[in-house]
Amino acid sequence: MSTQSLAAGLFGRFTRGKRYGALQESLRRARMAASADAYVATSMLYSCLTSFAGVMVGFLLAFILELSFPYMLVLMVLFAALFVFLSYQLLLLYPSMSASEKARKVDIALPYTASFMYALSRSGATITDIFRELSTRRDVGELAAEAKVFLRDVEYLGRDPLTALRNLSRSTPSERFKNFLEVMVSIIETGGDTTNYFATKCSEYQAQVREDQKKYISTLEFMAEFYVIMVVFAPLLFLTIFILMGMLETIAEALLYVIAYIWIPFGSIGFVVAISAASKGRLKRVPLGFRRPEAFRDVAVVRGDERDRAMLRRILKSASAIGLKAALKNPARAIRENPSYILLVSVPVAMVFFIVNPLGGWSWYSGAEPISSSVFAATIALLPYIVAFELRSRWVKQTEDALPDFLKSLESAIKSGLTLSRSVAVTATTELGPLSDEVRRMDRSIKWGTSSTEALGEFERRTGASPEVSRSATVIRKAAEAESDISDVLKIVSSDVDTVRSLRKERRSAMFIYKIIIILTFGVSLITAYFIVTSFLSIQPVGGAEVPGFTTGGIDIGLVKELFFHALLLQALFVGALASQMGEDDPRAGLKYSVALLLLTYVVFARWVLPALPQPIQAEEMAMAAAFF
16 A cells, blocks of 8 residues: 555545645646645645654653653653644645745756757757757756656647647746746747747846846845854854853853854855755756667657566666776776766775774874864865866866857858858867867867767767856757758857856856955954964963952863864865855865865864963962953
8 A cells, every 4th residue: 555545545534625726736836746635645644653753852852851751741742743733834835845946947947948949940840849859858957847748748648739838838837937938839829930939038038047146146145244144253252252251150061062063064054055045056967878869769669578678788787887997997087077986086095094093193182183083084085076176177167268269260150151060170270278179079070971960969978077068069969950050049059158157257256255255254263263272261370379250160171172173173164165155156166175274273273272281370460360350
């Protein structure tokens, strides 16, 4: 019996026959194959199951507080009811949240997809052909799923394309895509030119992307300021205030633990989630897999028997073995294409180091030994990946910087009357940085008998590390399959590339100052912690005498040092990654800052802060302190 059947049997009488209009609409927009009443019944079942977790939490809390049985029972019932209520509400909100996330992904892919649809439309493809092509592509994000909904209505339910477009416009989670489809339906009904419509929408979406970028940058600026105040500066401020209060009375150590081990890590994670939720993101490049040749595109696919499946498994196994041999034969190329491969070596080395040197024998001071091995192990694991990632990022940046020149050179050659193959040969003589080698390889393939579109397809695969270059090659290839004069397509592609580059540059420029502020604020925190621990907390009266109103008896100086140390280490891990996520929309670009700040914090504390001994204070200084307090 399935979970849905069990839920329907237990709670179906409470949900059957009721109307859940908003929930049913959210389920449809989220592409969740379930009726509203069945989903509500399933939510009730899962909510009841969470009551056991609430009972356990209430029992543990009552046990810790040493409450009597009646109070324990009340606490268990309250937590069980709270867990049931919260989980039920969250489950009911999930379809709406999923639909919003799908809408965001559709909006990300729509500008590029409009250019792609324009290129296909110029080749004479029908609306059904365009959506069929979109449904097979993995580099258009969530729009591929929307295209499959259209194809389901046309090919399996027998509806005409216009009806399928209307149904898709009513069910799509994206308002922007809905307006796009509604206008397209009107143009098709009146016999208008959809090709010009796609070209117009390309320019319109570029303007919308610029407006969205301005709003998003304003949001990022606010979040950056809030992060600096609440997560970077506020913990140090409160630690300092609590320490100063501890000079007058005993400080509650639990507050220090909350700030160091809960506030900083969970606050940073919260900001990462908030930035990711606010971000429109960008369409990531997905490597193209096996695709049927064009000549067999219309051949029907039938389900094979066990012999065919066994043959397919052998083919896939052979392909995996070939890929593994290629990676072992040329590991540098494999790492350049995917820097994560280097973690297969660096992480085991770091684990061996941690096991062999568990107490960090490289530390300058024994007080740093419990975590020194962790710091060095993290550095060993991440440093090779950082180097590989930065080299790949530099190559991608240089390639994308050369892309506008490549497109303009190709457009000029085609406008002068040359064919695509001759235009590629002319462009191959231009200096295009890292793209020069790829364009020359494309030119040689054409001269050796490969068609222009096939050479562009290979060029698209080789430049898959750069989404902009690869997608531009895709649009050009699709346009070249229909006609030789693709200057209009190249113009739109060039405009799209220029828009993406200008928006990225604008974001980096706007967030650069905030990145510097975040890192400098961390430096100020490190310096402040150094002076507080080494100067202020290390002062002790000579002979154990006390200064009235000035006593360190209520503070464990070793504990304070440890808390400052751990708090700044945790901040170092998050500061660099979060600053780069704001600027480049990729936290991996900030790992170099995180590792550098991590090592800097370790060196400062292990070398100077932790070994610092209490300094004696003379009688004259004691008298001045007594007079001051």
